[in-house]
Each structure stands twice: as structure tokens, then as C-alpha cells.
Amino acid sequence: MHKPKAMMDLAAWLVLRFEEDQQTYLDDLKIAIKLVSAVLSTDIPHPFSHAGLLVQVGQWSYKLYACDSNLGTLNNSIEAYRHALRLACGEAEMRLEICLQLANALLVRALKTANPAEFVEPTTTLAGLLEEPSLDHSNRSAVLNSLAVSASMYFQLSGDIQDLIRSIGYIEMILGCPSFKKTSKIEPIMNLIQTLIELIKHLENPSSYDVLRQATALLDIAITGYTGDDFPYATLLHPAGLLAGHFDATKRLEHLEQACKLTKLASCVAPLGSQRAECLCILSQRLSILFHNSSNEEHLNEAILCAEQAVKMVSSDDSIRSSCLADLGAFLLERSQASHRSEDLYYAKGVLLEASQIVPSTHDIWSIVMQNISAANFLLFRLTQDAQFLDLAIDTLDDMLLQQRPVQSKLPYLLSNLALLLCHRADGNRGVDEDAVFMNRWMSGLHHSEPLIWKFNGSVADVDRALELMHTVLQSVDDGHHDWAHFHLHLSLIYMDRYMMFLTRPDLGRNALAELDSAISAQEIAQNSLPSTHASRADLWAKLSATLSARYYTRHDPADYDKIMHCLSEGMKCYQNDPRTRIHLARCLAINLIQSADHMGASRALEEAVRLLPRACPRSSSGYDKQQFLATCYGLASLSAGVALAIDRSFAFVLETLEGSRGLVAGFFLDARTDLSALRSEDPDLARKFESLGEELNRDSINIKGLFHFSAQNEVITQDNLEANRNIQLQREFDDLVGTIRGKKGFREFLLSPTLDEMMATACHGPIVVINFCPFRSDAIIIQKNHLGSVRLPHLKYEIVKDLAHKLINMNSYEIHTSQFLHLLLSWLWVVLARPVLDYLGYTHTPEQGEPWPHIWWIPTGETIYFPIHAAGIHDKDTDETVMDRVVSSYASSIRSLIHSRRGGLAKPPSSTKDRQQALLVSMPETPNQSSLPFAVNEIATIEPLIQDMGLTPTHRKSENTNEVLKSMKNSTILHFAGHGMSHASDPTQSCLLTQDWTTNPLTVERLRQENLQDTSPFLAYLSSCSTGANKNLKLADETIHLVNACQLAGFRHAIGALWEVSDQHCVEVARGVYETLKEEGLTDEAVARGLHRATRRVRDSCRDVTMRNRRSTENNEKSDFEDDIDKQLGYLEREFRVLGIDAKLGSADRERDAEPVDDNPRPQVHAPSFLWVPYFHHGA
Structure with a gap:
């Protein structure tokens, strides 16, 4: 009795020692099997089940087979299981366990013998078990897992993908079992991973891709639902690495996409800390490669998020922190160029500088970090045009070469980048690539362009060295190198520099065109080497077209023209670039x-x-x-x-x-502040979420200009990238939310452009006239409530408009009001623009007494926004040949903005409200560093009693600061600001009203439009200041970025401002006229525009009375130059402009010009006060 027990105890101890060191104690396992076999053969009574002992023999024999791979050992295991199965007749649980182990051993033997027939028995056995009614969920999962293993093993013999599909199907059934959801056994997941590996090894089979995607998706479900102990995440990195290797060999994006998915799963289950950070780094690197080869910026955004998470997950002294920082900095640099995000460039430099301080200079990654720091400085040079950054970039790479620090595999990149930097330094006139320069010339077309040449005044030695470096690079790599294309692109840029150098330096005695031909050849090699989905393909087409254009300008070869047009067309079709x-x-x-x-x-x-x-x-x-x-x-x-x-x-x-x-920027504000009343009624939570997201997106908290105020030194700048990534995530959420809202019944058109019916309905109070002009035609598109039409404006010529607009915005107030320019400009506007429109609409005379005045909303585009169309006309004669003598004028930045203004509710009549409405009146008679405005106080004193009579409570603030104005404005129906205004020359968002603290805290366009006053429905912002409607940046004309529009974006229904400097004294008269009308007619839309119209017309008439009296005293009844013939009118204006030094060809190009006699009599002058009323204009509903 005791002897069998002792033998079994000894066997158990021997097996335990074997498990600790299988190679050393293999004989222990063999002895243990013999001991159990001896117990089975003894006649001595013992408490052990024969079936149980046989199972023990089978299990240990199977372990032994795993060590010695002896088929006889495996057969012993199988026979032991079979014998045990015959003995365990009435024990269902034991029979199930034995069947599973027997099936597994049979499968291993089948695979060992490579005999497909051997798979029949285990598969049949397992399938039969599934039919057992007593099979519970847990055991069912075990049987299915064995069947999955069987199918996967059989695939290794058959090579039939259907076997793997069957294996995946069994695992899918396991995942659906309640027992798996409760216990989360790891075996099915490991089997699925093994199945994936088998699939990856046979990716040459076309049907493998669909199965691979199915298996990866299933694995995602399995791991997401796994609740067991720590998952062996490295088992996921193995198939991911195999797939990444397949991508390197085949360049098939499916491989890399699946590799990223598996790596992402690994990063989800890896333990927090350096292990997960390492997975995230691998994932971010693969996502970056995926971005380069797919042009999908979402992959780059995700790469940055992963790298950022990795950095935050490791401590400052962790060995992999430097690698995480290096990756993050590199990816931020990529996105700064791919998505044109300046803030990313700033953040990238800070991250890379931190990495450079903690990575040893002997480490391989140090070379990469320093090259990226050089790249960051170069990009800062491109952005700021500060040559210090370029010199620092070059010095960094030169130092690395002197110290012989670059890793050999990275040396070609260092040399190539250094060559590019040397070229940029060689040409001090150029801070951008050649394609940008040539593309600007392309804007005027090929047919009429002359060769573009700038004087080369840089270092010939730099260019020669750059070419030598690039030749070294190309000799060190073969045409299979994955950056072969970019190396040739850099080579082409060097040849372009040499072309310009030899073209402008004939003393060098070199053939410039040969260099140009070489540049084109290098770019063609680069273009042919890039995959069709590469992120840089469109950029290469652009560069090739620009370089070809340089040759076309010189040779005028039609073949080059055809190639150029082909490049432009193909580049435009790079849909993911x-x-x-x-x-x-x-x-x-x-x-x-x-x-x-x-x-x-x-x-x-x-x-x-x-x-x-x-x-x-x-x-x-x-x-x-x-x-x-x-x-x-x-x-x-x-x-x-x-x-x-x-x-x-x-x-x-x-x-x-x-x-x-x-008006894209304004459109973003309008989107966030759209009318949500219907949505609030339908789904208040959705409306609140939309409002919150929209306002957060519009809050531009990233001060880009402030970011670049650091000097060109390698200083660590502590700043994270949360803001940029946060904005990207917010936009994604915003877009998803808009999609959700549009899916609701009745909201399909939410935030879409207004329909034609909506546009025409907006013209119910008067026509809307959109002025469109471009280099080859100009038109006025006229929207009426029941009709659409257009008027050709053949004399509104592109170059003339640009010249006159440029002249106007660069004149100071004295020049405008003391020269004949404004008089001529208004006359020209009348002839070429205003009168044709008014004639079309039938507004041919001043309305009779008692007749309603027509009202027009003008929407100018481009440089026409600088022109006072409302004041166009012949004002030196007592006629109705003027806009203001025929119609009331208002302006809008777009039809959409007009619709937005009108959708807001009108301010309630003061008498109908419980609390008296407020009017904020701000006067600035004295402003720091500005001239005094003595009439500012008079202006407030004049309008204050009128506002009181309107039923509003005026609050007069004298010499107020910015924050107080913004605070008081929130509860005001009317804002009246009497003080200085300033238009910023280059950045219109920095145009400002000059408050008491304007030098340190200006009340800018940006500050104003960040305010959201929609809920309080303010009625009127009256900016009695200079240049509140001015935007001196001509290239941003269509964005309508000025103080008046900013007030409308903040929520004011109406705004009054000035196009340029205004007279302090006349401001009082104009303001009086506006508020008198509001007092008489109430706070209505028409009253604002009508009030300004009456006031400016009255001031105009009083000024004109003086002018006309002076004019009549000097006139000798000479014949008027302004007759009905438009050519004669334009001829007269052309001559008068020429007197002012403006060579404006106003007439028809094909018109014969009569010789004009010289007039010795002095021209009658228009007195300066005549046009002091012109700048005032109304913007709004």
C-alpha cells in the first residue's frame, strides 16, 4: 500500500525538478514515467485510478516528446491516452479531458509524419464532442480551441487558406461563448496569433489579405475583452514585425496597416512604463512610415500622439526617454511641413533640444537628434528669414562631420541635408525653394512671361561644395535606396542654383542651360522613383513644372510646355497629397x-x-x-x-x-455662432455641446509670433504640444458632431452654404450686389428677391483696380483730402461700376419727396473692398450722378454673413423691457502717444441726450482701458467708441481701437471677434475712429478682417466705421445724424443705414455748397468733360490721373485716341472739405 504511494510521490518530485531545468534533468522525467508505469503493473492495492495513472503517463510522455522529438515517445503518450479513455467509461468530465489531450497528441503526430490521413481521427473525435449534450460552455470552448489548432496544423500540410479560415471561425465561436467572457482564457488568443503568423508566411496567396484583416479584427476583439493576468504583449510584436518586413520588401500598404494594428494592440496590453513606451515608439515609427506612403495625415497625427504618450510614460532618467523624445521631435517636424503648423516647428525644436541634452554623444540616436535640430533651424530660417538660423543649421552638421559622429547608415542624409543648406546660404536673395519663386511667375501664365532671373550674389564655393557632397551621397547608395528620389531632388536644387549662378555671372564662363538640363533630369529620376501614393509626389510635380518652366522661358520649346502642363495636371490629381x-x-x-x-x-x-x-x-x-x-x-x-x-x-x-x-476665417466664427434655436428645442444637449466645441475651436490661444521670439541659440524651451493636438482632436469631434446633427430630421442643411432660395430671400429688403473682378473680366452679380442677373463691367480693369487700391491705402489723410485723387477715384467708380449697376436696377434718379429710398447691400471682392462704392459719383456738380443721391448703401462681407446678422433677433424696444437697456459710450480725448481729439467729448455730449430720449441708459466712460470696455460691452445694446483707431499694416487681426492701455493691452480685431455676444443680441457698434474698416494687407482683402467686421462677428447686428482717417469735427455731425434717425424711427435695421445715409449726405451737401460757390466763381461756362459718352469720360479721367502721376489706362484698349489740346487755364480744384464724409460706411443687416 505504501510502496505505490511512495513511488508516485517520488515521481512527482522528479517531474518538479525537471520543470526547473529540463535540459539537465531530462532523465528525471524518464524515471518518473517508469515509476508510474510500475505502479500501474503492481498487484499491491493503492488508491490511484488506473485511468488517472494512464493520463499521467500520457501527459509526461508528451512532455518527454517535446524534449527528444522521438516519435516512439509520442506514440507511447497516445497509447496511454487511448487506454485511459477505455477505462473511464462512466466519468464524463475525465473522458472529455482525455479526449482533448489525445486529440492534441494525435494532431502533433499527424504534423510530425506529414500524413493528412492522421488528422481524421482527432478531428472526428473533437467534432463528436461538440455534439455531446452534457458539454458545458467552458468545455465547449476547450473543444473549439482544439479544433482551431487542428485546422491551423492541417494548413501547414495542405497550404489551403480555407483551413486557416476554419481555424479563425472556431476561435470566433469561442469568443462568443459566455465562459470566455467570464474567464478570458489565453489559449484561443495565442492560437489566433499563431494563425496570423501562418497567414503572414503565405501572403503571396491573394486571398490571404481578406483573411488577415478578419483575423486582426478578431484579435482586437479578443484582446479588448481579455481580463486575465498580464498578456504576453511581445507575442503580438512578432507578427507585426513580420508584416513590417513584408512591407519593406513589397511596399504594399496593407502589410504596414496591419502591422500598425497589431503593434497598437501590443501597446494596449503592455505593462505601463518603459515596456508600453517602447511599444508606443515602435507604433509611432510605423505610423510615420505609413503617412509617408499613404499621404494620410491622420497617421502622422496618431504617430505624434503615441510618441507624446511614450514621453509622458517614462521618467526623466529612463534609458529610452531620449529615443521617445527623438521620435516626437522628428514627427513634429514632419507635421510642421505636411500640415503647415508653425506651432509644431516651435515645439519640435524644444523637444529635440531636450533630447540632445540627455542622449550621450556616443549613442547612435545622437546623430539623428542633431540632424533634426539642424532641420528645425533651417525651417525656422524659412519661416522667419533670419539668417542666424540657417548658419546654425549648417554649423551643426559641419561639427558632426568634423567629429566623425554620424552613424554610417545616416551619413548620406547628413551630407544631402548639408548640401541643401549650403545652396540656401549661397543665394542670399532666396529663402524659399525655386518652385515657389517660379510658381509665382506662373500666376501670370507662360505665354507672356519673360525669363525669371535674380542676381546671384552668394558664395560660389558653397554651391560647388554642395554639388560635391551630393555626388558623394549618390555614389554611396544604389537606386533601390528608399530615399533615392529625395537625394535626386536635392541634386536638382543644386543644379538650379548653378543655373542661376552661371546665368547671372557670365564672368564664370559656364553653360547655364546645361545645369538646367541636369536639374530637370535629376527631378525626372526623383519623380519616377516615388510610389504613386507617396506624400511628396505632388510637391515633386510642382518642382519639376517650375524647373521646366525656367527652360521654357529660355527656349520656348513646345515640348517643354506640354511637359509642364502634364506636370501640373498630374500633380493636381495626387488626391492624398x-x-x-x-x-x-x-x-x-x-x-x-x-x-x-x-x-x-x-x-x-x-x-x-x-x-x-x-x-x-x-x-x-x-x-x-x-x-x-x-x-x-x-x-x-x-x-x-x-x-x-x-x-x-x-x-x-x-x-x-x-x-x-x-471669408474662411470669418466663416469659422459664423459656424460656431450659428442660430441654434431650432436645435435647442429638438436636442438641448447636442446644441450645448456644439456651442462649446465651436467656441473652443475659435479660441486661438496659440500665439505663433510669440513662439518665435527666441534667438537663434540652442536653448531648451519647455513647452508641450498639447494645444496643437487638442485643436486637431477638437476639429475631429466638431466635424463628427456636425455629421450627427445633419443626420437628425430637419437639420440636413445644417452649416451648409446658403441655397439659392435663401440668397434671394435675403434680398427682400433690397438688392444684393456682388462685385467680382479677376484678371480677364469683371462683373456685378445682382440678387433680387425674385430675379438673378449680372452686369458686365468691362472698364473695371484688373490692373487699374490694383494700382488705384494700392495708391489709396498708402495715402495719408492729408494726401487724400488735399489732392484731386479722391475726386477722380469717386468719378471713375461711378463710371465703371456704380452707374452700370444702378442703371440695370432702374435707379436712375433721386427718389421724389415721400418716395422710399432703395437700399443696396454691396459685397465687393478683392481690392474693390478698399473703394467707397457708396460715395461713387460726380460730386463737384449739383446733379444726381452719385450713388448716395439715388440709393442707401450698406456693405456685407458675404451673403452668408448678411443672413447670419438677420437671423439674430432685433433688440427689443426699450419701452418693452423690464430693465432699461444700456448704451456704452467711450470717449478718448487723450490717448497715450497719440494726438488729442478735442471733439471726442463733444461727440458723446451730443449723442448722450439723444440716446436717453431713445429709452436707453447711457454710460459714459472716459479714457477707459481695454478690459473694462470688453466687460461693459457684454451688457450693452449700443457701443459707441469715439477715439483713435489703428490699422495694422501686415496683420489685420492686430488692428485695434486705442484704449487707455493700448500699448500693452490693445483692443484688437482678434480680441473683439473672440467675444460671443449672440445671446444678448447687441444692436449697434458705432466706431467713430480712423481706419476701423481698413485692412492694409492686400492679399487678405477677401477675408474682410477689420474692426467693423470683428464687431459683427462678436454679435452686433450693425456696425458703423470708417475706411480711413476721419475728421474729428465731422465725426460729431455724422454721429448726431445717425442717432437722430434712431430716435425718430427706433432701433430698426433700416434706421441705422438710413441714419448714416442722411447724415453723410447732409455733411456732403454742406461741404459741396461751399465748393460749388467757389467753383462757380472761377468757371467761365466751359463745356463739361463729362458727357454721356463713356469713352470721353474715361479719357478725361485718364488725363486727370496722369496729372497726379498715375498712369492709368482707363479706356478701351482698341479705342482710337484723339489728340487733346493743351489747356493753359488752371484746372478748377475741389476743396479739401468736400470729401471728409466719404470714409463712413455701414456694415450689417
């Missing part, structure tokens, strides 16, 4: 198609460019980046609309084009 590059390619293509009279093709190209604008200028970008980009798209909307009109596209299409591609 940078939308900004594609927009410029489309525009260049369109301009040249226009010159070839292919207006249909041009329209298609421009339509694509306009469609790309929202992608190229996303909500999540900083205000600085939005403006920088939109300045490059100047005139795109009008050009597209003009071409559409030329081919008779519908007015609806033309208006939709203009509405969708002008």
Missing part, C-alpha cells in the same frame, strides 16, 4: 488654360482648387497659419467665379463658389 500644393498647381494650370482659351478645363481645375480650401485651411490651424496660407490664395475665388461666368455656369454655382472660398 498636401492640398495646398495641389491648390497652387490647379491655379497655375487654370491660368495657362485660360490663356489657351480652354475655359472649360480652367473651370474644372479652379473648381477643384476651391473644393480643397477647407482641407488646406482647417479650423484647427492657428490664426497665424490660416492667414499665411490664405494670403497665397488671394484672388482664387474671384478667378474661379469669373471663369464660371465666362462659360455660362449658373449664377447659383458662381455665388456658391464665392461664398465657399472667401
Whole structure:
């Protein structure tokens, strides 16, 4: 009795020792098997079940087989299981366990013998078990798992993908079992991973891809639901690595995508700390590669998030922190270029500098970090044009070469980058790539362009060294290198520099065209080497087209022209590439198609460019980046609309084009502040979420200009990238939310451009006139409540408009009001623009006494926004040949903004409200560092009693600071500011009202439009200040960024301002007239525009009375130059402009000009006070 027990105890101890060191104690396992076999054969009574002992023999024999791979050992295991099964007749649980182990051993033998027939018995046995009615969920999972193993093993013999599909199907059944959800056994997951590995080994089978995606998705479900102990995450990294290797060999994106999914799963289950950080680093690197090869920026965004999480997950002394920082900095640099995010460049440099301080200089990664720091400094040079950054970038790489520090595999990159930097330093006139320069010339078309040449005054030695470095690079790699294309691109840029150098330096005695040919050849090699989905493909097409254009300007070879047009067309069709590059390619293509009279093709190209604008200028970008980009798209909307009109596209299409591609920044504010009353009634929570998200997105808290105020030194700047990533996430949430709202019944059109019916309904109070002008035609599109039409404006010529607008915005107040320029400008506007529109509408005379005055809303585009269309006319004669003597004028930045203004509720009449409404009156008679405004106090004193008579409570604040104005404004129905205004020359968002603390805390456009006063429905912002409607940045004209529009975006229904400097004294008279009308008619929409119209007309008439008396005293009844003949009128104006030094060709190009006699008599002068009323204008509902 005791002997069998002792033998079994000894066997158990021997097996335990074997488990600790299988190689050393293999004999222990053999002895243990013999001991159990001896117990089985003894006649001595013992408490052990024969079936149980046989199972023990079977299990230990199976372990032994795993060590010695002896088929006889495996057969012993199988026989022991079979014998045990015969003995365990009445024990269902034991029989099930034995069947499973027997089946597993049989499967191993089948695979060992490579005999498909051997699979029949285990598979049949397992299938039979599934039919057992007593099989519970837990045991069912075990049987299914064995069947999955069986199918996977059989695949290794058959090679039939269907076997793997069956295996995956069994595992899918396991995941559906309640027992798996409760216990989360790891075996099925490990089997699934093994199945994945088998699939990866046979990816040459076309049907493998679908199965691979299915298996990966199933694995995601399994691991997400796994609740067991720590998962062996490294088992996921193995198949992920195999897939990444397949991608390297085949360049098939499916491989890399699945590798990223598996790596992401591994990072989810890896323990927190350095292990998960390591997984996140691997994932971020693969996502970056995926971005490069798919052009999908979402992959790059995710890579940055992963790298950022990895950095936060490791301590400052962790050995992998430097690698995490290096990856994060590199990816931020990539996104700063791919998504044009300046803040990313700033953050990248800070991250890389931190990495450089903790990574040893002997470490391989140090070389990569330093090269990226050099790249960051170069990009800062591109952004700021500060040569210190370029010198620092070059010095960094030169130091690395001197110290012989770069890793050998990274040396080609260092040399290539150094060559590029040397080229940029060689040409001090250029801070951008050649393609940008040539593309600007392309804007005027190929047919009429002359060769573009700038004087090369840089270092010849730098260019020669750059070429030598690139030759070294290309000799060190073969044409299979994955950056072969980029190396040739750098080579082409060097050849372009040599071309310009030899072209402008004939003393060097070299053939410039040979260098140009070499540049084109290098770019063609680069283009042919890039995969069709690569993120840089459109950029390469752009560079090749620019370089070809340089040769076309010189040789005028039609073959080059065809190649250029092909490059532009192909680059435009790189649908996943940078939308900004594609927009410029489309525009260049369109301009040249226009010159070839292919207006249909041009329209298609421009339509694509306009469609790309929202992608190229996303909500999540900083205000600085939005403006920088939109300045490059100047005139795109009008050009597209003009071409559409030329081919008779519908007015609806033309208006939709203009509405969708002008005022993008303002549109983002309008989106966030759209009327939500219907949504609040339907779904209040959704409305609150939308309002919150929209306002957070519009809050531009990233001060980009402030970020770049550090000097060009390698200083660590502590700043995280949370804000940029947060904005990207907010935009994603915002877009998803808009999609959800549009899915609700009745909200399908939510935030979409206004429909044609909505536009025409907006004209119910008077016509809306959209002025569209572009290089080859100008039109006025006229919207009436029951009619759409247009008027060609052939004499509103593109170059004349640009010249006169530039002249106007660069004149000071004294010049404007003491020269004849403004008189001539208003006369010209009348002849070429205003009168044709008014004649079309039938407004041919001043309304009779008692007749209602017509009201027009003008929506100018481009440089026409600088012109006072409301004041156009012949004002030195007592006639009705003026706009203001025929109609009341208002302005709007877009039809959409007009609709937005009118959807807000009108302010309630003061008498109908419980609490008296407030009017904030701010006067600034004395402003720091500015001239005194003595009439500012008089102005407030004049309007204050009128406002009291209107039933409002005026609050007069004298010399107030910015924060107090903003605070008081929130509860005011009327804001009246009498003080100085200032228009910023380059950044219109920094134009400001000059409060007491304006030098340190200015009340800027940016501050004003950040305010959201929608809920209080303020009625009128009256800015009695200079230049509150001015935007001196011509390239941002279509964005209508000025103080008046900012007040409307903040929520004011109406705003009154001035286009340029105004007279302090006349401000009092104009303000009096406006508030007198409001007192008489109440706070109505018409009263504001009518009040300003009456006031300025009254001031004009009083000034004109003086002027006309003076004029009549000097006139000798000479014949008027202004007759009905438009050519004669333009001829007169042309001569008068020429007297002022403005060579404006106003008449028809084909008009014969009569010789004009010299007039020795002095021209009658218009007195300066005549036009002091002109700058005032009304913006609003």
C-alpha cells in the first residue's frame, strides 16, 4: 500500500525538478514515467485510478516528446491516452479531458509524419464532442480551441487558406461563448496569433489579405475583452514585425496597416512604463512610415500622439526617454511641413533640444537628434528669414562631420541635408525653394512671361561644395535606396542654383542651360522613383513644372510646355497629397488654360482648387497659419467665379463658389455662432455641446509670433504640444458632431452654404450686389428677391483696380483730402461700376419727396473692398450722378454673413423691457502717444441726450482701458467708441481701437471677434475712429478682417466705421445724424443705414455748397468733360490721373485716341472739405 504511494510521490518530485531545468534533468522525467508505469503493473492495492495513472503517463510522455522529438515517445503518450479513455467509461468530465489531450497528441503526430490521413481521427473525435449534450460552455470552448489548432496544423500540410479560415471561425465561436467572457482564457488568443503568423508566411496567396484583416479584427476583439493576468504583449510584436518586413520588401500598404494594428494592440496590453513606451515608439515609427506612403495625415497625427504618450510614460532618467523624445521631435517636424503648423516647428525644436541634452554623444540616436535640430533651424530660417538660423543649421552638421559622429547608415542624409543648406546660404536673395519663386511667375501664365532671373550674389564655393557632397551621397547608395528620389531632388536644387549662378555671372564662363538640363533630369529620376501614393509626389510635380518652366522661358520649346502642363495636371490629381500644393498647381494650370482659351478645363481645375480650401485651411490651424496660407490664395475665388461666368455656369454655382472660398476665417466664427434655436428645442444637449466645441475651436490661444521670439541659440524651451493636438482632436469631434446633427430630421442643411432660395430671400429688403473682378473680366452679380442677373463691367480693369487700391491705402489723410485723387477715384467708380449697376436696377434718379429710398447691400471682392462704392459719383456738380443721391448703401462681407446678422433677433424696444437697456459710450480725448481729439467729448455730449430720449441708459466712460470696455460691452445694446483707431499694416487681426492701455493691452480685431455676444443680441457698434474698416494687407482683402467686421462677428447686428482717417469735427455731425434717425424711427435695421445715409449726405451737401460757390466763381461756362459718352469720360479721367502721376489706362484698349489740346487755364480744384464724409460706411443687416 505504501510502496505505490511512495513511488508516485517520488515521481512527482522528479517531474518538479525537471520543470526547473529540463535540459539537465531530462532523465528525471524518464524515471518518473517508469515509476508510474510500475505502479500501474503492481498487484499491491493503492488508491490511484488506473485511468488517472494512464493520463499521467500520457501527459509526461508528451512532455518527454517535446524534449527528444522521438516519435516512439509520442506514440507511447497516445497509447496511454487511448487506454485511459477505455477505462473511464462512466466519468464524463475525465473522458472529455482525455479526449482533448489525445486529440492534441494525435494532431502533433499527424504534423510530425506529414500524413493528412492522421488528422481524421482527432478531428472526428473533437467534432463528436461538440455534439455531446452534457458539454458545458467552458468545455465547449476547450473543444473549439482544439479544433482551431487542428485546422491551423492541417494548413501547414495542405497550404489551403480555407483551413486557416476554419481555424479563425472556431476561435470566433469561442469568443462568443459566455465562459470566455467570464474567464478570458489565453489559449484561443495565442492560437489566433499563431494563425496570423501562418497567414503572414503565405501572403503571396491573394486571398490571404481578406483573411488577415478578419483575423486582426478578431484579435482586437479578443484582446479588448481579455481580463486575465498580464498578456504576453511581445507575442503580438512578432507578427507585426513580420508584416513590417513584408512591407519593406513589397511596399504594399496593407502589410504596414496591419502591422500598425497589431503593434497598437501590443501597446494596449503592455505593462505601463518603459515596456508600453517602447511599444508606443515602435507604433509611432510605423505610423510615420505609413503617412509617408499613404499621404494620410491622420497617421502622422496618431504617430505624434503615441510618441507624446511614450514621453509622458517614462521618467526623466529612463534609458529610452531620449529615443521617445527623438521620435516626437522628428514627427513634429514632419507635421510642421505636411500640415503647415508653425506651432509644431516651435515645439519640435524644444523637444529635440531636450533630447540632445540627455542622449550621450556616443549613442547612435545622437546623430539623428542633431540632424533634426539642424532641420528645425533651417525651417525656422524659412519661416522667419533670419539668417542666424540657417548658419546654425549648417554649423551643426559641419561639427558632426568634423567629429566623425554620424552613424554610417545616416551619413548620406547628413551630407544631402548639408548640401541643401549650403545652396540656401549661397543665394542670399532666396529663402524659399525655386518652385515657389517660379510658381509665382506662373500666376501670370507662360505665354507672356519673360525669363525669371535674380542676381546671384552668394558664395560660389558653397554651391560647388554642395554639388560635391551630393555626388558623394549618390555614389554611396544604389537606386533601390528608399530615399533615392529625395537625394535626386536635392541634386536638382543644386543644379538650379548653378543655373542661376552661371546665368547671372557670365564672368564664370559656364553653360547655364546645361545645369538646367541636369536639374530637370535629376527631378525626372526623383519623380519616377516615388510610389504613386507617396506624400511628396505632388510637391515633386510642382518642382519639376517650375524647373521646366525656367527652360521654357529660355527656349520656348513646345515640348517643354506640354511637359509642364502634364506636370501640373498630374500633380493636381495626387488626391492624398498636401492640398495646398495641389491648390497652387490647379491655379497655375487654370491660368495657362485660360490663356489657351480652354475655359472649360480652367473651370474644372479652379473648381477643384476651391473644393480643397477647407482641407488646406482647417479650423484647427492657428490664426497665424490660416492667414499665411490664405494670403497665397488671394484672388482664387474671384478667378474661379469669373471663369464660371465666362462659360455660362449658373449664377447659383458662381455665388456658391464665392461664398465657399472667401471669408474662411470669418466663416469659422459664423459656424460656431450659428442660430441654434431650432436645435435647442429638438436636442438641448447636442446644441450645448456644439456651442462649446465651436467656441473652443475659435479660441486661438496659440500665439505663433510669440513662439518665435527666441534667438537663434540652442536653448531648451519647455513647452508641450498639447494645444496643437487638442485643436486637431477638437476639429475631429466638431466635424463628427456636425455629421450627427445633419443626420437628425430637419437639420440636413445644417452649416451648409446658403441655397439659392435663401440668397434671394435675403434680398427682400433690397438688392444684393456682388462685385467680382479677376484678371480677364469683371462683373456685378445682382440678387433680387425674385430675379438673378449680372452686369458686365468691362472698364473695371484688373490692373487699374490694383494700382488705384494700392495708391489709396498708402495715402495719408492729408494726401487724400488735399489732392484731386479722391475726386477722380469717386468719378471713375461711378463710371465703371456704380452707374452700370444702378442703371440695370432702374435707379436712375433721386427718389421724389415721400418716395422710399432703395437700399443696396454691396459685397465687393478683392481690392474693390478698399473703394467707397457708396460715395461713387460726380460730386463737384449739383446733379444726381452719385450713388448716395439715388440709393442707401450698406456693405456685407458675404451673403452668408448678411443672413447670419438677420437671423439674430432685433433688440427689443426699450419701452418693452423690464430693465432699461444700456448704451456704452467711450470717449478718448487723450490717448497715450497719440494726438488729442478735442471733439471726442463733444461727440458723446451730443449723442448722450439723444440716446436717453431713445429709452436707453447711457454710460459714459472716459479714457477707459481695454478690459473694462470688453466687460461693459457684454451688457450693452449700443457701443459707441469715439477715439483713435489703428490699422495694422501686415496683420489685420492686430488692428485695434486705442484704449487707455493700448500699448500693452490693445483692443484688437482678434480680441473683439473672440467675444460671443449672440445671446444678448447687441444692436449697434458705432466706431467713430480712423481706419476701423481698413485692412492694409492686400492679399487678405477677401477675408474682410477689420474692426467693423470683428464687431459683427462678436454679435452686433450693425456696425458703423470708417475706411480711413476721419475728421474729428465731422465725426460729431455724422454721429448726431445717425442717432437722430434712431430716435425718430427706433432701433430698426433700416434706421441705422438710413441714419448714416442722411447724415453723410447732409455733411456732403454742406461741404459741396461751399465748393460749388467757389467753383462757380472761377468757371467761365466751359463745356463739361463729362458727357454721356463713356469713352470721353474715361479719357478725361485718364488725363486727370496722369496729372497726379498715375498712369492709368482707363479706356478701351482698341479705342482710337484723339489728340487733346493743351489747356493753359488752371484746372478748377475741389476743396479739401468736400470729401471728409466719404470714409463712413455701414456694415450689417
